[in-house]
Amino acid sequence: MAKTATHAGGVVFRRDPDAVRFLLVTAKNQTKEWVLPKGHIEEGESAPETAVREVLEESGVKAQVVELLGRLEFDGRRGWIRADFFLMEFTGDGPASTEGRSRVWLTHAEADRALVFPDARQLVAKASRVVEAM
Secondary structure, eight states: OOSOOSEEEEEEEEEOSSOEEEEEEEOSSOTTOEEOOEEEOOTTOOHHHHHHHHHHHHHSEEEEEEEEEEEEEEEETTEEEEEEEEEEEEEEEOSOOTTOOOEEEEOHHHHHHHBSOHHHHHHHHHHHHHHHHO
8 A cells, every 4th residue: 555545444343143233324415325434534643543533423433443454545525535444343332423424233235235335345345254254
């Protein structure tokens, strides 16, 4: 990964009694669109720190980084975005989202149907394989 990431986010999982579920949030400006939580890396912050902060801000979920899953690159509203995504494990509920987003916990199959972007679906598929092997 040559260039430095501009954004970071998380593929957060939790183990429920019946299945592993993944966290999705509604997009900032598209309230009917489900996405992975992510945001801009702030000055002096590492990509993993950003992922933890953004997951909490966007979903009200506390999670810890397990490992780097991959990078998505795309043209955003304000220029080219390089977002590092981390596999993260749910550790508890925090304060409600400060951004007014909805959140949902879905199985891999449900998340695959809900996510709009193919690269996000690929990240969840990879996360599912890693979690199964843990």
